[in-house]
Amino acid sequence: MRRAYIERQRGEHGRKSVAVLPVHHPKELLTALDLLSVELWGPPGPPRGPDVGRVQSYVCAVARNALAFLAAGHADVVDAVLYPHTCDSIQGLATLIPDFGGCAKPALTFLHPKGPSRPSARTYLEAELRSLAASLEGIAGKELEPERLRAAIALHREIDDTKARVLAGRARLPLADRALYEQLRRGEFLWPEEHLAELRALEARLESAPVQRGVPVMVTGYVPEPMGILDAIDDAGAFVAVDDWAAIGRRVTRAQTFDRAGEPFRALVDLYHAAPPCPTRHADQGARMRHLLDLFDRSGAAGVIVHEPKFCEPELFDVPAIKKTFADRKVPLLYLETELEAELPGQTVTRIEAFVEMLQSSRRAA
Amino acid sequence: MITRRVQYEVAGRLAGPALFRLEAWQQRVKKMRKGPRKSAIFGPPLECVSKLKELMGTHYLQGRYADGAVPVAWVTSGFPVEILRPLGFHAVYPENHAALCSVQRVVPELSDAVEKEGYARDLCSYARTDIGSVVTGKTPVGRLPKPDVLLCCTNICQTVLYWYRALAAHFNVPLVLMDTPFVYGEAKPHHRQYVRDQLEELVDVAERVGGKRVDPEELEEVVRVARDGTRLWGECLAASRAKPAPWTGIDGFFHIAPIVTLRGTRQCNAYYRMLLDELNDRVAKGIGGIVNERHRLLWDNLPIWFDVRGLSTLMAERGFNFVVTTYTNAWAEAGSRIDPADPIGSAVVAYTDIILNQDLNKRLDTMRRLSRDYSVDGAVLHSDRSCKPYSIGQIDLKQRLAKELDMRVLVLEADHGDPRAYAKEQGEGRLTAFMEGFS
Numbered sequence: 001m002r003r004a005y006i007e008r009q010r011g012e013h014g015r016k017s018v019a020v021l022p023v024h025h026p027k028e029l030l031t032a033l034d035l036l037s038v039e040l041w042g043p044p045g046p047p048r049g050p051d052v053g054r055v056q057s058y059v060c061a062v063a064r065n066a067l068a069f070l071a072a073g074h075a076d077v078v079d080a081v082l083y084p085h086t087c088d089s090i091q092g093l094a095t096l097i098p099d100f101g102g103c104a105k106p107a108l109t110f111l112h113p114k115g116p117s118r119p120s121a122r123t124y125l126e127a128e129l130r131s132l133a134a135s136l137e138g139i140a141g142k143e144l145e146p147e148r149l150r151a152a153i154a155l156h157r158e159i160d161d162t163k164a165r166v167l168a169g170r171a172r173l174p175l176a177d178r179a180l181y182e183q184l185r186r187g188e189f190l191w192p193e194e195h196l197a198e199l200r201a202l203e204a205r206l207e208s209a210p211v212q213r214g215v216p217v218m219v220t221g222y223v224p225e226p227m228g229i230l231d232a233i234d235d236a237g238a239f240v241a242v243d244d245w246a247a248i249g250r251r252v253t254r255a256q257t258f259d260r261a262g263e264p265f266r267a268l269v270d271l272y273h274a275a276p277p278c279p280t281r282h283a284d285q286g287a288r289m290r291h292l293l294d295l296f297d298r299s300g301a302a303g304v305i306v307h308e309p310k311f312c313e314p315e316l317f318d319v320p321a322i323k324k325t326f327a328d329r330k331v332p333l334l335y336l337e338t339e340l341e342a343e344l345p346g347q348t349v350t351r352i353e354a355f356v357e358m359l360q361s362s363r364r365a366a
Numbered sequence: 367m368i369t370r371r372v373q374y375e376v377a378g379r380l381a382g383p384a385l386f387r388l389e390a391w392q393q394r395v396k397k398m399r400k401g402p403r404k405s406a407i408f409g410p411p412l413e414c415v416s417k418l419k420e421l422m423g424t425h426y427l428q429g430r431y432a433d434g435a436v437p438v439a440w441v442t443s444g445f446p447v448e449i450l451r452p453l454g455f456h457a458v459y460p461e462n463h464a465a466l467c468s469v470q471r472v473v474p475e476l477s478d479a480v481e482k483e484g485y486a487r488d489l490c491s492y493a494r495t496d497i498g499s500v501v502t503g504k505t506p507v508g509r510l511p512k513p514d515v516l517l518c519c520t521n522i523c524q525t526v527l528y529w530y531r532a533l534a535a536h537f538n539v540p541l542v543l544m545d546t547p548f549v550y551g552e553a554k555p556h557h558r559q560y561v562r563d564q565l566e567e568l569v570d571v572a573e574r575v576g577g578k579r580v581d582p583e584e585l586e587e588v589v590r591v592a593r594d595g596t597r598l599w600g601e602c603l604a605a606s607r608a609k610p611a612p613w614t615g616i617d618g619f620f621h622i623a624p625i626v627t628l629r630g631t632r633q634c635n636a637y638y639r640m641l642l643d644e645l646n647d648r649v650a651k652g653i654g655g656i657v658n659e660r661h662r663l664l665w666d667n668l669p670i671w672f673d674v675r676g677l678s679t680l681m682a683e684r685g686f687n688f689v690v691t692t693y694t695n696a697w698a699e700a701g702s703r704i705d706p707a708d709p710i711g712s713a714v715v716a717y718t719d720i721i722l723n724q725d726l727n728k729r730l731d732t733m734r735r736l737s738r739d740y741s742v743d744g745a746v747l748h749s750d751r752s753c754k755p756y757s758i759g760q761i762d763l764k765q766r767l768a769k770e771l772d773m774r775v776l777v778l779e780a781d782h783g784d785p786r787a788y789a790k791e792q793g794e795g796r797l798t799a800f801m802e803g804f805s
């Protein structure tokens with residue numbers, strides 16, 4: 001499906017495309033250069049090629065599947081691959097594939113700074129963004145015009161704002177979790193203007209009063225894969241009232257104003273530092289816990305599901321703090337680990353059912 | 367504060383050395399009574415070992431009294447510690463401490479404690495061990511001083527960052543980050559500038575925590591000592607180019623401790639001068655680290671700390687010696703680039719261009735060079751279950767090394783710290799089959 005879409009974008013709009021590994025990348029730069037960004041979160045399911053054997057089984061499925069996928073030529077339709085500086089595994093892939101073979105497409109890196117918004121990091125990030133922009137210009141075969149970058153930033157602000165409104169009004173949206181998240185995830189490959197149009201259509205469906213009758217839960221984790229997790233939550237009688245999945249909610253920068261007349265690269269630096277706390281960008285752990293509590297309180301959720309990929313160091317190191325934060329508040333919490341399986345294992349479905357049942361009976365008792 | 371300072375100084379200058387010298391003397395007496403015991407597979411033990419124990423034992427003993435006496439920093443192994451020395455910091459190396467815990471086989475107990483809190487067993491075993499030690503207060507070194515500041519450099523991995531974030535939340539102390547962008551090909555100028563800017567920010571923080579300003583002359587002197595120490599360490603390793611190698615790569619894993627934890631101090635250099643003299647003497651006399659060196663191997667990645675003895679015995683019995691390791695070599699290369707005339711500028715390169723922060727082509731180059739320089743005829747790549755940065759790429763490295771250098775290469779799956787992640791019998795079986803392939 002994505003291949004056909006990428007080819008159509010090329011045929012109809014002359015747009016080249018870039019495959020992008022998780023998690024954070026300045027999509028505005030690609031949009032401004034008329035480059036389609038196609039994110040590669042795995043892909044899910046069994047590895048799609050024999051090169052998976054080139055990395056050990058104790059590396060996460062996201063990195064393993066991406067290697068297999070790229071090396072088997074499934075991404076031959078794109079014009080380059082972008083590796084953000086997310087974790088040791090993606091950092092490793094960014095040398096393994098270009099240096100030792102697997103994908104002949106140009107390899108670009110985005111070595112975003114880690115840590116707080118200190119002067120060194122701000123200066124560096126601006127330089128890194130400019131350096132990435134120069135590489136992308138080479139792929140796009142055109143120069144980046146500041147006005148187009150400003151327009152792209154404005155477009156992506158609009159996308160985030162709309163997404164934030166949709167997510168904030170989740171209980172008023174007459175849509176099952178799976179249908180909603182499938183729509184939201186189309187942003188991983190759609191041309192941004194198309195994605196915005198779809199989001200606006202979603203927003204138009206928001207009712208004036210809550211329509212979701214299930215138990216509201218909050219989910220924090222990496223990526224909603226397998227998507228069956230959403231069916232399981234729904235079927236058990238709950239719905240995702242708010243999410244902090246790295247792929248979805250954690251990438252929505254809320255309520256950030258942007259000076260249309262200002263220097264666009266500096267605006268990108270501000271936006272980077274205004275994004276919700278994420279361990280892959282080394283957010284302070286305390287700040288992240290406060291952010292999660294805030295999300296939880298605002299959503300009215302009755303419990304928390306922590307949904308992580310096995311072997312993911314950035315995510316897993318925060319799990320004890322998350323468990324403790326919610327235990328201190330006596331909030332029920334369910335911990336799940338998955339590996340991009342095609343189907344959600346039956347045992348996990350049973351655990352979700354039991355968890356939701358427990359939330360339901362606590363609600364009844366209250 | 368004054369009493370604490372006195373305790374700290376007494377532990378470091380008098381009690382520690384006296385205690386460990388007494389222990390060494392007792393050992394010697396015991397040995398003399400029993401008569402010399404000659405190993406059939408290993409060369410005579412290095413005389414320096416007792417000095418190493420004294421040096422490291424004193425460091426940990428002194429550490430018990432450090433908090434409240436001097437500023438205390440917990441630092442990652444690749445952190446530019448030179449900046450702290452003129453400010454009188456006591457530096458604690460959680461990685462070194464975790465290695466020690468592994469050798470003492472207390473990792474499962476410490477890790478269990480944090481697994482109960484939600485740390486997954488797949489996470490770096492150094493991190494689990496140290497956080498476990500913090501949570502339980504248990505450590506084979508008696509006590510670790512509480513940090514005033516945490517200093518974390520990502521030139522070895524990103525994992526240290528997640529680990530130190532958790533420590534910062536636990537201790538509620540500042541975390542200073544040295545973020546060293548990974549080097550693909552050549553580092554870009556703005557990457558270098560970023561590291562330089564952070565080093566300058568670090569000086570400000572360190573001065574604030576240390577309560578005084580860095581004296582440029584003192585810093586220059588520390589950098590000179592650190593560079594000389596690193597070079598001495600490199601010369602010690604290079605002694606193994608001789609045939610037979612005067613010690614084993616496994617010995618090297620233990621003797622690396624001073625260059626990691628005491629880099630930039632005179633004791634560190636004095637120790638390596640002594641070790642180098644001894645190694646040169648052994649080379650002159652033809653004394654090998656193992657008795658019958660028939661094959662020379664390269665080891666890649668961290669050691670399997672909890673089983674180094676078992677593993678080296680298994681190998682030595684059949685005439686195999688690890689004469690060079692990428693891990694110990696890394697400590698001889700990076701630091702030798704720092705320049706007393708330009709402490710900050712040279713530290714940028716020294717602390718960025720290190721093996722784990724560079725692409726796989728560079729790693730392959732290093733392995734090729736070491737294989738040739740040390741005349742190895744095989745290699746064991748330790749696929750370290752809980753150290754992804756060092757392990758990703760090894761399957762390709764194996765093929766390339768084997769093909770280009772026409773040598774036998776084995777990928778051995780184990781773990782640097784946690785014995786529960788190593789199937790010993792299976793591992794030994796694979797090593798035995800590997801060795802049989804040489805005959």
Ligand code: SF4
Nearest residue numbers: 060062087089312313
């Ligand atoms: S380790 Fe985590 S952040 Fe890195 S690729 Fe895997 S799932 Fe993504």
Ligand code: SF4
Nearest residue numbers: 490492522523525753
């Ligand atoms: S053992 Fe590996 S993962 Fe752990 S701290 Fe060292 S380099 Fe990082």
